[in-house]
Amino acid sequence: MSVTVSRRLLTVVASIAFSLAAGSVQAQTRAETLRYVTGASVNTLDPNIPGSTREAFAVSLSTYDRLVSFGRKQLNGKWVFDLGKITGELAESYEVSPDGLKMTFRLRKDAKFQDGTPVTAEDVKWSLDRVVTAPVLGKAQLLTGSMTSADQFKVIDPLTIEVTLPKPDKLALPNLATVYPIIFNSKVAKAHATADDPWALAWLKENTAGSGAYKIETFKPGEQVIMARNAEWNRGTADKSAFFKRVIVQSVPEPATRANLVERGDADLVIDLQASDVQSLEAKAKLKVISTPQYNAVTFISMNNQIPPFDNVNVRRAIGFALPYDDMFKAALFGRGSPLFGATWADGKPTSGAYPIPQPVKLDLEKAKEYLKAAGMPDGFSTTFSFNVGQASTAEPMAALVKESLAKIGVKVDIQKLPDAQMSTQINEKKLPFFTEGIVAWLPSTDYFYRNFYTGNQRWNYSSINNPELVEIAQKARFEPDAAKYEEDGVKLNAIHFSEIPQIPLWQPSQDAVMAPSVEGYTYQFHRQVDYRDLNRK
């Protein structure tokens, strides 16, 4: 009897001790785990696959390395990526020849793939060949850096690779730091290639073969990705492995739920809350809120310059002076961002050659009416204003204000809310007369913006502007080595933009990163996602 009792007692004590120990272990792993919640989802492990989401980009940054990466700098007290500082990631060092036609990368001797094999120049060559040859997203990206053919990548020795360019291109090196030219373990990838799929697109979509800071533990597309730290990785800025042992990327579609999760401390970081939630969380001051204006992104109101009445420059100018900018900024973004309106340009000249810069437009109904009269439409006209469902939370209040204000100058506006796929289709077919959209450039330079978003009969030229002078200056500026001349070209481009007013830049919305007070190191990145390798917990 007494034996049974004592044995039972022992079991109870043991089980209590065990559960206490388990509890502390769990608490410890929680501190070393980053739980990131997002409304979007990861749909592929290879960012090159057509259709891949931005969350997929973020995951691939952690699972793969590139040759080089961007540094970071402080902008108004917040960390942002620095295009001007390119450091080695897999490359130990690199040099650009004086004529700018050759870039030579020397690989780190200690760099290993996650399966333990060393990273060689052959792997780099295969990976770069893949980006410019296979039907992948990176092809169009590397084109912007004059890299178009596999012949441009040459293996010099097992640790040296050389990239040759047809002409000196400022964007060639930064392009290699973007999301697409990731370095694959070519032996593993080739083993999974088939005759139909020589670049192993299908296999790499669901598996990784990289040298990055994190390994994939579970990948449930549309639900969650769990990554475990690669302890061998030492390519971070501080030459050591990433801080968090585990990173959980979880899709939580409802923004209110995401706000609850981070406020209760169950999630560590979220970057896609509604502006109203961010504001109330910031007011409660329990969490850390880092708001960075997305200085490589712009939100516009676009007008189709080829469709009447917007083919008339005076109509576009009238709209430019009839928008209630301040009210829109408050209603749509709660003032969270940096405005691109209400500037004063001394003697009507652009204040700089950068893009975008605040435009000298403000709400001035009298001026707007004069322009309408000059356009021969003193009584106004009717049009539709479109936006997509995905942007409804900011675009809907904005559209209502646009409608109300334009009614005052006689322009009747019907608001049209389109499902995202429909909106992109109609934009691509150039069918929308008047709408709001946003753009983003990974490598924001003035000529890049003008070449991509104001040139040619293509989708991203939202306003369908066709101005030969603008195109000529932008193309010339691309290869302009002299900084002063480049600035001059930028000023010219900005002046054309304002006089033609093809579309109206409104603002650069803030990226509001809301995080637990213990999370540190958050940096705003060019891809507008979180680079999990930047983060640590104090």
Add this chain to the structure above:
Amino acid sequence: MAAFGATVIRAGRRFLSSLPALFGVLVFTFLLMRVLPGDPAVFFASGPNAGKEEIEVIRKQMGLNKPVPEQLMLYLYDVGSGNLGRSMMTGQLVTKDLRERLPASLELTFTALLIALLSAVPLGVLAALRQGSIIDHGVRFFCALGVCVPTFVSGLLLIYVFYYLLGLAPDPTGRVDIFASLPPRRTGFLLIDFLLAGDFDGWWAAFRQLILPALSMALFVVAPLARITRASMLVSLGSDFVRTARSVGLPWWRVVVTYALRNAILPVITIAGIVFSTMLGANVLVEKVFSWPGVASYALDALLSSDYAPVQGFVLLMATVFVIVNLLVDILYGIADPRVTIG
């Protein structure tokens, strides 16, 4: 036993006779998706540099470069060989996505329906027995409230109270705590899989995740179930056989349960069948609010991005479920009322 065999044969025949309807649904959805404005290739080619070439690549990948009749033949051939195509959104085969997500939706819907039936039937019976009393009015009020509060409002409210304020419920993100380990997958129903694995802590965790979404769905469907129970109970309570049963002095519970309720349950089963099918497809709001990885939110996301294959797969799945549920309802009829057979 022979009767049972006959039922199975007749059920099988009924299922076969519904195949043309399923085929119709398949073709109709296929054509409908292609008639809808919105080009999925343009939508998915949305990288910062995606141009015409990328759009063409995706179009080819989705098979949209071929004429529609050819696409339809290819699709029918694929469906015939058990392949529903590939989702652009998740990058997975639609059959795989549905197989993973359907159990989540079914588990949620079954639980919600169970909660709804367990509360609606007694409430309806009570309301019928005490017609016009304070209980009757109370039930009516409760039902009206349940119907007029949309599921996502009740869902958010439940989250706010039980998770955010009181901290009683686990965080409303999916089927199981993200830090917990999953049981080996046998049925896909977590409650069953945890039991099979003998992991009772896991079972409890999954149950806690399930209870709030199930409640917010149940609230919405209690009303039709309770109202129909009340109405049909009133009819059978006023009928001759109940009067006879009462007059011969049977105990009250026997009168109510065996005679009145059994005769009143047929319409409730019909409604429950309909409610179940609707819930499964229409619980998208609950799935969204609770980040539940179910089929409805999957289909909605696919629809918004004009991702054809998942939407077609989903509609086919729902049509099949509808056929099966109707069949089940008919079989249940036979059990509830031996006079009814399926034919």
